[in-house]
Amino acid sequence: MRLDQLCSAKPRTLSFEFFPPKNDRAWYTLEDTIDQLAPLGPDFVSVTYGAGGSTRSKTREVVQHIQTKTGLTAMAHLTCVNATRSDLHQLLAEYQSAGIENLLALRGDPPKGQERFTPTDGGCTYALDLIDLINARGGFAIACAAFPEKHPDAIDRSSDWGNLQRKLEHGACLAITQCFFHVQPYQELVAHLHRRMGRPARIIPGILPITSLAALERFSALCGATIPAALRAELAPFSHDAIGMRRAGMAYTIRFCHELLSLGAPGLHIYALNRSTAAAEIVTSLRMMGSLA
Ligand SMILES: Cc1cc2nc3c(=O)[nH]c(=O)nc-3n(C[C@H](O)[C@H](O)[C@H](O)COP(=O)(O)OP(=O)(O)OC[C@H]3O[C@@H](n4cnc5c(N)ncnc54)[C@H](O)[C@@H]3O)c2cc1C
Numbered sequence: 001m002r003l004d005q006l007c008s009a010k011p012r013t014l015s016f017e018f019f020p021p022k023n024d025r026a027w028y029t030l031e032d033t034i035d036q037l038a039p040l041g042p043d044f045v046s047v048t049y050g051a052g053g054s055t056r057s058k059t060r061e062v063v064q065h066i067q068t069k070t071g072l073t074a075m076a077h078l079t080c081v082n083a084t085r086s087d088l089h090q091l092l093a094e095y096q097s098a099g100i101e102n103l104l105a106l107r108g109d110p111p112k113g114q115e116r117f118t119p120t121d122g123g124c125t126y127a128l129d130l131i132d133l134i135n136a137r138g139g140f141a142i143a144c145a146a147f148p149e150k151h152p153d154a155i156d157r158s159s160d161w162g163n164l165q166r167k168l169e170h171g172a173c174l175a176i177t178q179c180f181f182h183v184q185p186y187q188e189l190v191a192h193l194h195r196r197m198g199r200p201a202r203i204i205p206g207i208l209p210i211t212s213l214a215a216l217e218r219f220s221a222l223c224g225a226t227i228p229a230a231l232r233a234e235l236a237p238f239s240h241d242a243i244g245m246r247r248a249g250m251a252y253t254i255r256f257c258h259e260l261l262s263l264g265a266p267g268l269h270i271y272a273l274n275r276s277t278a279a280a281e282i283v284t285s286l287r288m289m290g291s292l293a
Contacts, residue, residue: 001044001073002101002102002141003044003073003075003102003141003143003173003174004141004173005141006043006044006073007173007174007202010043011266012261012265012266012267012292012293013043013044013204013266013267014040014041014042014043014267014268014270014283014292015042015043015044015045015046015176015204015267015268015269015270016037016042016045016046016269016270016272016279017045017046017047017048017206017269017270017271017272018030018033018034018045018046018047018048018062018272018274019047019048019055019273019274020047020048020050020055020058020059020061020062021058021062021274022055026274029274029275030062030274032276033272033274033275033276034066034069034070034072036276036280037272037276037279037280038070038072040280040283040284042072043073043267044072044073044074044075044102045066045072045073045074045075046074046075046076046077046102046104046176046269047059047062047063047066047074047075047076047077048077049076049077049078049079049106049108059076059077059078060076060094060095060098060100063075063076063098063100064098064099064100067099067100073102074100074102075102075103075104075143076095076100076102076103076104077103077104077106078091078103078104078105078106078130078134079106079107079108079109079130080106080107080108080119080120080123080124080125080126080127080129080130081107081108081109081110081111081117081120082111082120082123083120083123083124084120084121084122084123085122085123085124085133086122087123088123088124088130088133089133089137092134092137092140095140096139096140100140101139101140101141102140102141102143103134103140103141103142103143104142104143104144104145104176105127105130105131105134105142105143105144105167105172106127106130106144106145107124107125107126107127107130116153117153126163127144127145127167128163128166128167128170131144131167131170131171131172132170135170135171141173142171142172142173143172143173143174143175143176144164144167144168144172144174144175144176145175145176145177145178146164146175146176146177146178146189146203147160147164147177147178147224148177148178148180148185148186148188148189149178149180149185149224149225149226150224151178151224152223152224157188157189157192158192161189161192161193161196162196164189164193165193165196165197165201168193168197168201169197173202174202174203174204174266175201175202175203175204176204176206176269177189177203177204177205177206177269178206178223178224178225179206179207179208179219179220179223179225179271180205180206180225180226181208181210181216181220181225181226181227181228181231181252181256182226182228182230182231182256183256183259183260183263186203186205186260186263186265187263189203190203202266203265203266204265204266204267204268204269205257205260205265205267205268205269206269206271207253207256207257207268207269207270207271207282208253208271209249209250209253209270209271209272209273209278209279209281209282210231210235210249210250210252210253211245211246211249211250211278212242212245212246212249213232213235213239213245213249216231216235216249231252234248234249234251234252235248235249235252250278250281250282253278253282254281254282254285254286254289257282257286257291257292258286258289258291261286261291261292262291268282268286268292270282270283
């Protein structure tokens with residue numbers, strides 16, 4: 001199903017994000033994860049797109065595999081990194097022949113070893129350019145990325161959110177956020193867009209299951225998210241107790257999701273990291289609490 005049709009049909013969605021496996025063993029793990037998570041009935045799943053090499057064709061392979069094997073709606077991530085416009089057109093043609101109709105259009109992170117994103121000659125500079133390129137071709141539903149705490153390169157939230165507004169106005173039917181760990185920036189982003197656009201925008205919170213402080217710190221540093229003092233305080237007593245740490249982190253994650261849904265968030269996009277346990281725990285708990293259908 002196309003995501004734009006899904007958005008019209010469902011006010012709230014549940015989705016999971018995976019990344020392309022690097023070897024055969026990781027393929028089996030991902031297949032197992034999908035088998036475990038599919039019965040939870042996600043509205044869609046998405047597959048990330050690497051900075052180069054074989055992970056790129058694997059995105060298409062994994063999306064196709066998911067669509068064929070499980071019948072789940074799937075979305076391929078696509079970036080501007082190391083691609084000319086002609087490369088992107090070629091890729092879109094391949095996606096179309098593979099029956100892929102949902103794309104998360106992104107600028108992309110700089111490849112390993114590069115500090116800043118450098119546009120490819122003859123390529124796209126911003127995600128907005130990619131959205132325009134995809135739209136000009138037609139045939140795809142498009143989603144985009146959002147940053148409740150602003151994108152790390154942006155001067156301020158207002159200019160970053162202005163750029164997000166343009167992506168939505170140029171045809172992205174929804175945005176999925178980078179991970180964040182307190183509701184306030186999300187509420188402010190949603191209110192800002194509503195004011196500027198005169199209608200609610202579909203901004204789906206991206207949820208990172210918190211299973212350890214070390215992983216949380218690593219992800220937060222990568223994506224520029226702040227760790228609230230209250231969350232640190234909840235995890236602090238468990239620095240030598242991995243099980244206690246996981247329990248406290250997951251309890252925080254579930255409360256956070258509940259709060260976001262209570263505030264009217266149009267769904268949750270869980271960064272499953274190719275594992276099923278934490279994602280399934282979040283969904284099951286929220287269903288038991290009655291906050292997720
Ligand atoms: C849900 C999600 C999934 C992701 N999946 C992947 C993935 O699979 N692969 C991957 O490599 N990365 C992925 N990323 C990371 C993403 O590619 C990076 O965060 C990237 O740095 C920004 O991408 P964007 O699409 O938001 O870029 P853009 O929207 O282009 O924004 C990038 C920066 O440029 C600014 N900007 C935008 N338009 C303009 C303009 N017209 N003029 C001036 N400034 C402008 C923005 O404010 C921002 O600071 C993902 C991020 C999210 C939130």
